[in-house]
Amino acid sequence: MTSVDEPARTGGRTRDAARTRAEILDVATQEFARAGYDGARVDEIAALTRTTKRMIYYYFGGKEQLFTAVLERAYGVIREAEQGLDVEHLDPVAAIRRLAELTFDHHEQHPDFIRLVSIENIHGAEHIAASEKLGKIGSPALDVIRRILAAGQESGLFTADVDAVDLHAMISSFCFFRVANRSTFGALFGRDLVDPARREHYRTMLGDMVIAYLTAERAAD
Amino acid sequence: MTSVDEPARTGGRTRDAARTRAEILDVATQEFARAGYDGARVDEIAALTRTTKRMIYYYFGGKEQLFTAVLERAYGVIREAEQGLDVEHLDPVAAIRRLAELTFDHHEQHPDFIRLVSIENIHGAEHIAASEKLGKIGSPALDVIRRILAAGQESGLFTADVDAVDLHAMISSFCFFRVANRSTFGALFGRDLVDPARREHYRTMLGDMVIAYLTAERAAD
DNA sequence: TAGCTAACGTACTGGTTCGTACATTAGTGA
DNA sequence: TCACTAATGTACGAACCAGTACGTTAGCTA
Numbered sequence: 001m002t003s004v005d006e007p008a009r010t011g012g013r014t015r016d017a018a019r020t021r022a023e024i025l026d027v028a029t030q031e032f033a034r035a036g037y038d039g040a041r042v043d044e045i046a047a048l049t050r051t052t053k054r055m056i057y058y059y060f061g062g063k064e065q066l067f068t069a070v071l072e073r074a075y076g077v078i079r080e081a082e083q084g085l086d087v088e089h090l091d092p093v094a095a096i097r098r099l100a101e102l103t104f105d106h107h108e109q110h111p112d113f114i115r116l117v118s119i120e121n122i123h124g125a126e127h128i129a130a131s132e133k134l135g136k137i138g139s140p141a142l143d144v145i146r147r148i149l150a151a152g153q154e155s156g157l158f159t160a161d162v163d164a165v166d167l168h169a170m171i172s173s174f175c176f177f178r179v180a181n182r183s184t185f186g187a188l189f190g191r192d193l194v195d196p197a198r199r200e201h202y203r204t205m206l207g208d209m210v211i212a213y214l215t216a217e218r219a220a221d
Numbered sequence: 222m223t224s225v226d227e228p229a230r231t232g233g234r235t236r237d238a239a240r241t242r243a244e245i246l247d248v249a250t251q252e253f254a255r256a257g258y259d260g261a262r263v264d265e266i267a268a269l270t271r272t273t274k275r276m277i278y279y280y281f282g283g284k285e286q287l288f289t290a291v292l293e294r295a296y297g298v299i300r301e302a303e304q305g306l307d308v309e310h311l312d313p314v315a316a317i318r319r320l321a322e323l324t325f326d327h328h329e330q331h332p333d334f335i336r337l338v339s340i341e342n343i344h345g346a347e348h349i350a351a352s353e354k355l356g357k358i359g360s361p362a363l364d365v366i367r368r369i370l371a372a373g374q375e376s377g378l379f380t381a382d383v384d385a386v387d388l389h390a391m392i393s394s395f396c397f398f399r400v401a402n403r404s405t406f407g408a409l410f411g412r413d414l415v416d417p418a419r420r421e422h423y424r425t426m427l428g429d430m431v432i433a434y435l436t437a438e439r440a441a442d
Numbered sequence: 443t444a445g446c447t448a449a450c451g452t453a454c455t456g457g458t459t460c461g462t463a464c465a466t467t468a469g470t471g472a
Numbered sequence: 473t474c475a476c477t478a479a480t481g482t483a484c485g486a487a488c489c490a491g492t493a494c495g496t497t498a499g500c501t502a
Contacts, residue, residue: 236478236479236480237479238478238479241479241480271478272480272481273481275479275481275482276479276480276481279478279479280479326489383494397481419491
């Protein structure tokens with residue numbers, strides 16, 4: 001996630017376009033995730049950087065494009081993680097459970113990403129729409145799900161009438177909600193969904209839920 | 222939701238504290254839901270009202286307190302809906318399914334509420350924490366779930382080891398995600414989760430998921 | 443090593459935005 | 473009907489904030 005080596009300055013402040021750009025992105029990710037798009041301050045981002053506000057406009061053009069760049073990189077990280085997915089050697093039930101667990105873990109480990117997605121949804125996904133990269137980013141996870149699902153349905157193990165996109169939505173919704181709505185849920189119901197002590201419980205719960213749904217006996221229609 | 226009668230002015234603009242207050246709340250709800258807390262403009266809220274910005278400060282004190290008041294009313298609406306819940310005459314399985322469906326419907330019918338909750342989460346639920354009312358608002362739905370769950374578990378129908386709060390989280394996560402993340406999900410995966418044509422599909426999917434989870438055969442531990 | 447350009451810094455501006463000082467009026471109760 | 477107060481309107485200020493004009497320098501290359 002952090003792509004900048006903290007004590008990188010080789011004595012006097014050398015010029016390093018890549019490092020400056022990356023540092024701005026790092027800080028901007030935190031600031032946008034912390035305060036939302038409109039709550040984030042370009043001056044604040046600059047202040048937390050070893051460079052100046054001028055450089056933000058030099059490299060990104062403006063606040064809007066900076067946020068888009070932040071989103072692009074954040075989605076890039078999750079896509080990379082998905083490409084590393086290795087569950088297809090397992091039987092369909094175990095594969096789906098493992099996939100759900102990895103999704104669970106990824107969401108938990110990247111709360112900033114969750115916040116960015118929430119923020120982007122408040123703004124109607126307009127930055128995704130404006131992005132060249134994000135339009136055609138695809139989702140390796142979706143392909144994996146598709147194949148596992150096909151195998152499970154063919155063998156008769158999976159009885160549910162879902163496709164990969166819907167199953168992905170189901171798994172994501174649980175993982176996403178737990179992190180995104182942690183604050184209000186905790187304030188209203190007095191239960192911290194991200195309490196480490198309850199982590200295993202929820203991880204198991206997610207797997208049980210998805211497997212139960214996929215393998216449930218259903219009335220033939 | 223709208224608590225102001227649109228053509229209410231009895232000829233000349235009469236003074237009506239309750240109406241003015243309610244109208245500000247209505248407009249503020251829309252504006253905050255539309256643009257987020259920091260994106261919302263007090264001047265814009267005032268402009269969309271039949272009164273002036275002065276009145277916002279007169280009745281609410283400031284932007285922060287206005288947002289808190291908006292949240293309080295929004296949560297009040299959902300609490301009221303929950304109090305009208307009438308599912309306990311059904312058997313546990315049907316009752317839970319019905320409850321899930323009602324939650325599903327309520328989320329779909331109140332996208333503004335969903336957005337407000339997302340926004341409040343971005344800000345760490347600080348307005349809920351600052352609110353007298355919201356701290357002790359409770360949740361009638363939780364009590365209903367608790368009783369259904371007890372009945373189902375006692376009769377041996379429900380095998381899952383969940384309590385009411387966790388089950389509520391499970392049901393909410395699906396309903397919430399579908400509405401809250403509609404934009405990014407649609408942009409990335411090309412599927413509109415709130416498409417009316419798919420509504421029944423998702424409503425059934427939610428019920429199937431929850432019931433399958435609750436009634437699944439489990440290895441005795 | 444001279445010159446060129448990518449990279450960087452400073453200082454500023456113009457518009458926006460929350461909040462308020464001050465003035466005014468409708469309606470009510472004595 | 474008169475006075476008092478809750479309710480309302482106007483006009484303005486001070487801070488904030490995204491964005492930029494202009495000037496500077498490091499480091500590479502011819």
